Amino acid sequence: MKVTNKKLLIEMTAIILLAVAIGITWNHRLLWDVYTGKHSGTATTPEITAAPTTSLLPAGLAQVKDLFDKKEAIFVDAREKSVFSQGHIQGATSLPPATIITDLQGFTEKVPYDATLVLYCSGYGCRDSKDLGNILLQKGYRQILIFDGGYPEWKDAGFPIEGANQ
Amino acid sequence: MRMKKKAKHYFLLTLRIGLGLVFVYAGILKIRDPVAFAGSVAAYKLLPYSINYLVAATLPWVELACGLFLIVGYKVRASAGIIAAMNILFIVLLASTIMRGLDIDCGCFRQGGEKTSAWVAILRDILFLAVALILFTERKERKFSSW
Numbered sequence: 001m002k003v004t005n006k007k008l009l010i011e012m013t014a015i016i017l018l019a020v021a022i023g024i025t026w027n028h029r030l031l032w033d034v035y036t037g038k039h040s041g042t043a044t045t046p047e048i049t050a051a052p053t054t055s056l057l058p059a060g061l062a063q064v065k066d067l068f069d070k071k072e073a074i075f076v077d078a079r080e081k082s083v084f085s086q087g088h089i090q091g092a093t094s095l096p097p098a099t100i101i102t103d104l105q106g107f108t109e110k111v112p113y114d115a116t117l118v119l120y121c122s123g124y125g126c127r128d129s130k131d132l133g134n135i136l137l138q139k140g141y142r143q144i145l146i147f148d149g150g151y152p153e154w155k156d157a158g159f160p161i162e163g164a165n166q
Numbered sequence: 167m168r169m170k171k172k173a174k175h176y177f178l179l180t181l182r183i184g185l186g187l188v189f190v191y192a193g194i195l196k197i198r199d200p201v202a203f204a205g206s207v208a209a210y211k212l213l214p215y216s217i218n219y220l221v222a223a224t225l226p227w228v229e230l231a232c233g234l235f236l237i238v239g240y241k242v243r244a245s246a247g248i249i250a251a252m253n254i255l256f257i258v259l260l261a262s263t264i265m266r267g268l269d270i271d272c273g274c275f276r277q278g279g280e281k282t283s284a285w286v287a288i289l290r291d292i293l294f295l296a297v298a299l300i301l302f303t304e305r306k307e308r309k310f311s312s313w
Contacts, residue, residue: 022231023227026223027224
């Protein structure tokens, strides 16, 4: 009985390790991006030197603040316009996915395709920034960072905001 | 008696393949969009930033592997054991979101879209847990059963 349980445990461990190894191999580029440059907890925030990609890149608070300070990125707010007007990251442009058809032309005229974009919405669990990111990728933008913590994390950190309720 | 045995055989076969399909489906949806799944994991607000991505990169593959093993009938007990353990973990995590007042999508299947409430997800996971435990215990006396 003991031998059976031990064998079972080994089998379970082997299945998990095999799956984890495949998962890490499959996603090694994404994990490397997160580990090297987009980790909000890193003491020093690396510059964005990666070649333009065709996928959305995750970005943490420290990195987006660094980009904000150096004015190296354009901040794009993917929340609804009414929410945007109540408060947003200072200097951010409003571009909700729901009104993209009417707003996109003005956006592309104003923002060059090689610009670094930081997209955000209402924090973890919010999908609008990712939806918007996918649309902008299709339109030809190649340096798109998704700031998962979004407006709530930025505001909680005490970083510059503007809007009616700030 | 023979009828009863046959009915049980088909019952267990259905459970095994059904649970396998559910986990293959869940795994593939997440594998297709690991960044979105990382967002779902991050929404639980339990892990450091980069670990959310590590979980998102690996957990769906565990689901897929276990699901495939269940479908083909290989290492059924080990796969059912892992699925049972994962579901216990999911139930605890979902319960924690209710207790912490987090209104998030469970991230169980399709990422984004309409939210699945934590209560619905818990009930669903309890069902999966029960099926996994049945497979785990029923397989005990068998080496390579016909179901």
